[in-house]
Amino acid sequence: MAESSKTSWADDVQEQEQEQEAMAKQAGQAAGVEDESQKHSELVTNEHDVKVTLADQQADPNSPLYSIKSFQELGLSEELQKGLVLMRFSRPSKIQERALPLLLKDPPTNLIGQSQSGTGKTAAFVLAMLTRVDLTKNTPQVLCLAPSRELARQILAVVNNMGSFTGVKTQFAVPLAIEKGKIIDAQIVVGTPGTVLDCIKRRVLPTKDMIMICLDEADNMLDQQGLGDQCFRVKNMMPKTVQVLLFSATFPQKVIEYADKFAPTANKLTLKQEELTVEGIKQFYMDCNSDDEKYQTILNLYELMTIGQSVIFVRRRENANELHKRMAEDGHTVSSLHGAFEGTERDRIIDDFRFGRSKVLITTNVIARGIDIASVNLVVNYDLPTLADGRTPDFETYLHRIGRTGRFGRVGASVSFVQDQLSWQQMDAIQRHFNCVMTRVDTSDWTIARKQIKAVLKSNASQEQFMGVGAGN
Numbered sequence: 001m002a003e004s005s006k007t008s009w010a011d012d013v014q015e016q017e018q019e020q021e022a023m024a025k026q027a028g029q030a031a032g033v034e035d036e037s038q039k040h041s042e043l044v045t046n047e048h049d050v051k052v053t054l055a056d057q058q059a060d061p062n063s064p065l066y067s068i069k070s071f072q073e074l075g076l077s078e079e080l081q082k083g084l085v086l087m088r089f090s091r092p093s094k095i096q097e098r099a100l101p102l103l104l105k106d107p108p109t110n111l112i113g114q115s116q117s118g119t120g121k122t123a124a125f126v127l128a129m130l131t132r133v134d135l136t137k138n139t140p141q142v143l144c145l146a147p148s149r150e151l152a153r154q155i156l157a158v159v160n161n162m163g164s165f166t167g168v169k170t171q172f173a174v175p176l177a178i179e180k181g182k183i184i185d186a187q188i189v190v191g192t193p194g195t196v197l198d199c200i201k202r203r204v205l206p207t208k209d210m211i212m213i214c215l216d217e218a219d220n221m222l223d224q225q226g227l228g229d230q231c232f233r234v235k236n237m238m239p240k241t242v243q244v245l246l247f248s249a250t251f252p253q254k255v256i257e258y259a260d261k262f263a264p265t266a267n268k269l270t271l272k273q274e275e276l277t278v279e280g281i282k283q284f285y286m287d288c289n290s291d292d293e294k295y296q297t298i299l300n301l302y303e304l305m306t307i308g309q310s311v312i313f314v315r316r317r318e319n320a321n322e323l324h325k326r327m328a329e330d331g332h333t334v335s336s337l338h339g340a341f342e343g344t345e346r347d348r349i350i351d352d353f354r355f356g357r358s359k360v361l362i363t364t365n366v367i368a369r370g371i372d373i374a375s376v377n378l379v380v381n382y383d384l385p386t387l388a389d390g391r392t393p394d395f396e397t398y399l400h401r402i403g404r405t406g407r408f409g410r411v412g413a414s415v416s417f418v419q420d421q422l423s424w425q426q427m428d429a430i431q432r433h434f435n436c437v438m439t440r441v442d443t444s445d446w447t448i449a450r451k452q453i454k455a456v457l458k459s460n461a462s463q464e465q466f467m468g469v470g471a472g473n
């Protein structure tokens with residue numbers, strides 16, 4: 001597949017909006033990246049059960065039909081079962097138990113699926129895609145949209161891995177990934193909304209046989225005017241009977257109306273706001289009095305950041321460049337990623353990080369969502385996430401950012417820096433919003449401070465050892 005050396009205007013605009021608005025973002029990554037070292041067969045057992053709201057009022061949500069305990073109960077093809085074995089998925093996670101019977105039942109029904117970060121939503125919708133697709137037809141039948149190149153790439157990798165024994169044909173649909181003059185005949189297409197819309201309009205992507213459209217990070221996609229509009233236009237070019245799936249860890253009230261419009265009469269798996277934080281992620285904060293002190297604090301944290309892998313989130317691209325430069329000048333090995341990098345460069349940076357060749361990644365909200373790297377055990381909010389006004393805390397982004405650690409039952413830590421009254425208020429609002437507690441780390445004694453966080457990171461390392469998963473350190 002041809003690779004992109006430049007992102008399209010649509011993606012650029014999207015990213016600018018995301019960064020400028022310091023909200024919603026992108027995420028994910030890694031296509032063709034067959035990293036099974038991150039997979040393990042432990043199960044995520046959330047304390048909170050999802051609320052099931054069935055469009056079909058006759059159906060009983062407590063019926064065993066609506067919750068499975070094994071993948072075998074789904075009657076999957078042998079090839080798909082082999083794919084699950086390859087991925088070392090022995091049993092479904094909670095969201096998969098609930099979502100899969102609803103996703104696979106006939107007649108196909110729309111689904112809005114919510115569960116905490118890192119609990120296996122991707123596998124749920126990918127399994128549904130691979131089950132529904134008719135492999136005897138060489139036409140596009142399933143479309144999956146994600147808000148960023150990185151996330152689309154990561155989803156595509158899951159489709160290719162899970163479907164590796166099925167012979168399914170897939171297509172990556174991001175800027176410059178589609179050969180000139182080609183009419184897409186792959187059965188499953190994964191891409192970003194701007195490119196996909198463009199392909200449909202240019203008749204490069206036929207839609208007449210489409211049976212399923214899935215939006216990952218759906219709240220993010222439907223909330224942003226540009227992306228939301230593109231998603232609606234794409235959907236309007238699908239056959240009326242298309243099954244619509246919307247997945248995310250967050251569905252804030254303000255997008256529920258759009259979600260209901262986009263996926264009418266959908267079955268719903270939802271969580272309460274105070275159930276959204278992942279138990280395994282220990283949330284800390286550090287009191288810094290100035291920008292200089294923030295920088296000193298990150299230097300003091302560096303030793304911990306390389307125990308596993310860590311992501312440092314800053315507000316803007318310039319902040320990422322500046323922090324990268326300063327840390328490098330001070331002798332620390334760090335990398336940075338944001339929307340100003342060209343596509344292939346972005347792929348290289350994220351792959352280096354994914355495979356542990358780099359340990360510390362400084363980034364904007366570009367990878368706040370969806371990125372799944374098991375050995376990330378520390379997330380630093382160098383700048384707390386805010387909405388466009390730069391003041392109002394961006395709750396959803398906070399949750400997605402810290403969700404880059406603590407994947408699938410692992411433990412992890414997040415550290416948020418607060419440096420003035422405004423950031424204190426933002427932190428306070430985040431705690432109240434999610435009914436969670438951020439623990440103060442006293443930085444007057446760094447030996448004690450490091451110990452406090454190390455205790456969490458160490459338990460992560462030992463859990464990974466126990467699971468036979470490389471901790472990447």
Ligand SMILES: Nc1ncnc2c1ncn2[C@@H]1O[C@H](COP(=O)(O)OP(=O)(O)OP(=O)(O)O)[C@@H](O)[C@H]1O
Pocket residue numbers: 038039040041042043088089090091092093096115116117118119120121122123248249369370371372403407408
């Ligand atoms: N049944 C399973 N058994 C073992 N591992 C699983 C299973 N389901 C998912 N996983 C693994 O759990 C990790 C997290 O899954 P995934 O990325 O789908 O989470 P998510 O819910 O989409 O998270 P986010 O909200 O951050 O996008 C992945 O590495 C995935 O391979």
